[in-house]
Amino acid sequence: MQDALNDLEGSGILSREQAALLRRIYGRELFSVHWELRLLLYAGILILTTGLGLLVAKHFASIGHLALLAAIALGCAGCFAYCLRRGGGFSPQRSPTADAGYDYALLLGCLLFGTLQGYLEFRYQLLAQHWNWWLLGSGLLYLLCAHYFDNRLVLSLALSTLGAWLGVKTSLLTAGGWDAALRGNAIFFGATVVAAGAAQVRLGWKRHFLPVHLHLGINILLAALVAGIDSDTGLRYLPALVLVCAGSAFYAQQSRRFAFLLYALLFGYLGVTIFVFEHVRWDTEGYILYFLITAAALVSALVAFHRRFRSAE
């Protein structure tokens, strides 16, 4: 790199200051431990919350429920208070992060809130068989926190919790054969998450949340549709799968986010293959030929796609 930096400075592309700074970075005279410290912080918070959970489970009889509840609630409130004090308030745009501990304090607060809910339900059984409403409550609170404090990690937590609520609710309410209902809910949830992301972009509200919405929503939607193809009513799911895959591939092409091309081709290929194998009776040679021809066609299509869009850039 040093030779390239000399060349770029000599040709006037980089200024002397820029080249000097880059030389210091590549020569390790300036060394960032940004990621290492964040990894340590993240591991510490996860271990701490796990330890607290174990501690609660072990000592709740001797310490007393109210003392434990108060301690968890206090910790949770402390974290949210810290974020409220240090944060810049709500903004529909991306907000700068206050400091290193801000995001992690918010995550800790949310995780402690989950522990508090679990403990309340475990000890007092406030909602009894309707305990899944705790999931909805925490999901909505996380969603609120994600938007207010502008935090994508908590947004992922919120969407996952809401998805879990739908799944648990379906399995609790449906007596038997709940896989179809679960699949329907997953399709509804995936489509809603994608639509919510798109709506936010149109409204100009937290546009940078769109990738989280899309990655999560598309994966849930495609997984549910592929699972549907394996069912008795598989024919109904195939057009929807093809449509969503085409949409995902189109978005990949338009936005040059090729992860969505990966989702489209992998889920689409899996779904179509399941459908073909369930509805067509071939000899072994036929199945092998199917794989040979489809793989060759897809490789050719990918090469053509790359040539057209120069995906490396």
Next chain:
Amino acid sequence: MIALYSTGEDRVQVVEESWRWEEAGLVSPEQAAAVRERYRPELVRVNLFIRLLLAIFTTVGVVALVALPAVILDFEVFGIAVLLLLFAPLCAWVADRQLIHGRRLYRCGAEEVLLLLAVGFLALAVGISAHEWGRSAERLGWLAAHGIALAGATVLAVRYGYALAALGAVAALAGLPFHLVDALQWHQPGWARVALFLLLGTAGIWAHQGLVRREALPRGYLWCLETVRLAALAGIYLDVNLFAHRLLWRDWLGWTPAAVSWSDPWFDLCCAVLTILLPATALALGLVRRDRALLWYAVIAGTASILTLKYFLHLGYLAEEVTAAGLALTGLAFGILRWLRTGADRRRGAFTGDSLLEPHLYGLDAEALAAMQPLAPTPETPAADGFRPGGGGFGGGGASGGY
């Protein structure tokens, strides 16, 4: 490494680094574009996701291509072995001559998979061909296949600088003592462990020595050596950490303590000392040499050591230990961050807690990182007038930034 890669990789590296400079706000988009134009690579590269897709569908196609004549002609074991022996050089030729030298492909998925398949087909052909010659011959056949896999992965790492092949070579090397014990029926798993320890130690030290002159190494070799060093260190750590060790050997592999000849108290003590020493040494070396891979190893292995402390030192109960470990790690991270921030220019010596450049992982680009963004920290916002050391703000947590 082949001349095409050793000469072409430099330009690829400068182009890829220019994206990082632009994302970190060190250079303007116009400057970055000028860098990319000046260093336009001759090698053909593709996006990571397209590379993955090409690798997957090439594998499907080639396996189907091999399977088709085997099914049509109703081949038995010998026929399949011959077929694999025919396809192995064919795959290697297509990858090397047609795709790499002919079309100048550089880590595009298809050629990588073809080369890996060539090694796999060759090993498989040798392994299965001994099937009909009796049990002893079959054992030796699979041992030879293991040797071919090890040699093939090493050749791929040396010739093309593939880190994945280097990882495969270390895995094959680690498994070799056990395969030897099994094939030759020595019934001495304890000695196999000693051999494993020595092999991994030697590989790790060799790679570490090689990395001393990292500035002079092609990028592919650098990744290979890093992979070998980290894989060796991880293997040694998993072997000496008693928790991981017992989970691996007793619960997963089903070896009883009697089968492992070392059950003396000093053996546990040695393991305990090494479990503490390995991350501590890696941390010290990482800080002295400013070696990022060693620092990552130290952080991960150190966290694992703290978590598994109970298996060495009985200080208290699990719940208290885990809570104390969490508090200690969080406090340590916050303390270091504050200490670095309060230094002159927000740094202490060469170290800063601010982000300088985006992380550069093997073959991953910014979009790949965005796909796993919920865990990825916020990147620095590009400054309007270029980068000024010490002026950045913390991102953290991966929560609020975008790629």
